[in-house]
Amino acid sequence: MYHMKNKAHIIKEVEKGSIAEEMGLAPGDELLSINDTEIIDIFDYQYLIKDEFLNIIIRKPDGEEWELEIEKDYDDDLGIVFEEGLMDSYRSCRNKCIFCFIDQMPPGMRETLYFKDDDARLSFLQGNYITLTNLSDEEVDRIIFYKLSPINISVHTTNEELRCKMLNNRFAGSSLSKMKRLKDAGITMNGQIVLCKGWNDKEELEKTIHDLSAYIPQMQSVSVVPVGITKFRENLTPLEKFTKEDAIEVIETIHRWQQIFLKHYNTRFVYAADEWYISAGLPIPKEEDYEGYPQIENGVGMLRSFTDEFYNYLKELKGDDRSKDLSVATGVLASPYLSRMAIDLTEKFPNIKIHIHTIENDFFGKDITVAGLLTGGDIIRQLKGKNLGRVLLLPDVILRHGENILLDDITTDDIERALQTKISIVQSDGKSFIDAILNA
Structure with a gap:
């Protein structure tokens, strides 16, 4: 029955003192298999091993x-x-979205950066957003059976015809029906709307926000984020950058809907990414306006959270x-x-000199302004020859998860050698920022 070796089911490590050992x-x-059931992924495994009596079939490296x-x-x-970790291969994306950031990356980067995942299991495990276009009815059944919540969904628009065009997938519109099953x-x-000027903004945004409110309370929140536009868009669908006036209009739309939802559902439900407020020149909302930061990993409320943590700790x-x-x-x-x-920190600690260096993103283009997409090459080129003091603090968001490597394959050790300055990686919260400075 079992003849093909499944790398995803190969044991990497056996914990000391465990049942397996x-x-x-x-x-x-x-x-x-476990109890005569073949394993598809980690969810099958975790579910099946809860039984008190297990019959397990293992194949040793020699085939026994x-x-x-x-x-x-x-x-x-x-x-x-x-x-x-998933005990299965990742589901790849079948779309060709007009706003896809991966399609806007230059050639020659490491292969894993070009992989587009669209896997509901990673949505549950890692918070990734999925489009639902490659989610089969059987996979929806598994989500429901295993109660995998929350599932983060890249909606973008509830106009089915428009969604097909934006995702370049003829099934993109009808796939939204899976949200009702969930x-x-x-x-x-949680929902996400990547806003593209002239595509899904204005009246289309109004419609999408309205339509998604029908999924409250199971749909807990919706974020509206501006499309990221790099300099590598040759032969891709032309996209326009949002202006300050556009950003103000988006915020006004979202705030108006928030008041409606507060009245009817006691939640603001829809939130604007921090970038909108900065582009509009408007203050970041207060902590209570984010209702526990349900979309902070999507850049919604990150600055407010960081700022409040900083000043509360500083006090x-x-x-x-x-x-x-x-x-x-x-x-x-x-x-x-x-x-x-x-x-403000140096007012309490007057003998501390802090030099803030703004790194422009030459690698992807100057329209990309978030720290998480900075590259080692840009950091080195723009800081070379400058007096950096005893240590250079870098935010942890610039690193590949669990490693010390940046998007362009330059490591923190490479930066340290090039700049002849000690590098210290700082967690992205206000308290850690202060501690890193005081303990440098």
Whole structure:
């Protein structure tokens, strides 16, 4: 029955003192089935191992198959780590979205950066957004069966014809019907609208916000974010940059809907990304206006959260005469805010010199202003020869998750050598920012 080796089910590690170690399992073994059920992914595995009595079939590296009977407590884990965390290959995107950021990247970058995932399981596990276009009815059944919530959905527009055009997928419109199945099953969702000027803004945005409110309360929040436009758009659908006046109009639309939703549902429901307020020259809303920051990972309320954390922590501190000389590198978007914070911090700590360096994104183009898309090359070129003090602080969002490498494959060690300055990576919250400065 089992003849093809499934790399996703290969055991990478067996935890010491675990049931798996006791049963003689080892790295390189392959899990074939549990209780006569073949495993599709990690959700099957986690569900099946909850039983108190397990019949497991393992294939050893030499091809020998072991049948193991295990009796355990209900919630006992087996202590197995697999080669692939999902225990399955990732679902790739079938769309050709007019705003896709990956299509706007230059050639020659590492291969993994060009992979477009559109996998509901990653939506649950990592918070990724999915379009629903490659989600089968069977996969919807699995989401409902395993109660995978929340699922984050890239809606963009509820105009089915327009959605087909924007995603360049003839199934993009009809796939929205899957949201009703999820809603009826009690699966919570978050929505995202990537706004493209002349496409899904103005009246289309009004319609989309209105239509999505029908999914409250299962649809917990909707973010509206401006499309990111890099300099690598040759042969792609032309897109316009939003102006200050456009940003003001978007914010007014969202705020008007927020008041309607507060009255009827006791939630603001729809939120504008921080970039809109900065582009409009308007103040960032207060903490309570974000209702717990449901979309902070999408750039909604990140500046408010960071700022409040910074000043709340600063109030608790007693100033002193410690002496420091250091630099901070950040993107254009956050630079004015960090500069203001640096001034306020040095009022309590007058012997600390903080140099805020604004790094323009030459790699992707100057319209890309967020710190998370800065590259090592830009940081090195723009800071080379400058007096950076004892240490250069960089935000953790510039790094690939769990590694010390930036988007252009330059490492923090490379930056350190090129600039002859110690590099310190700082978590993206206000308290960590202060601690990094005071302890530099």
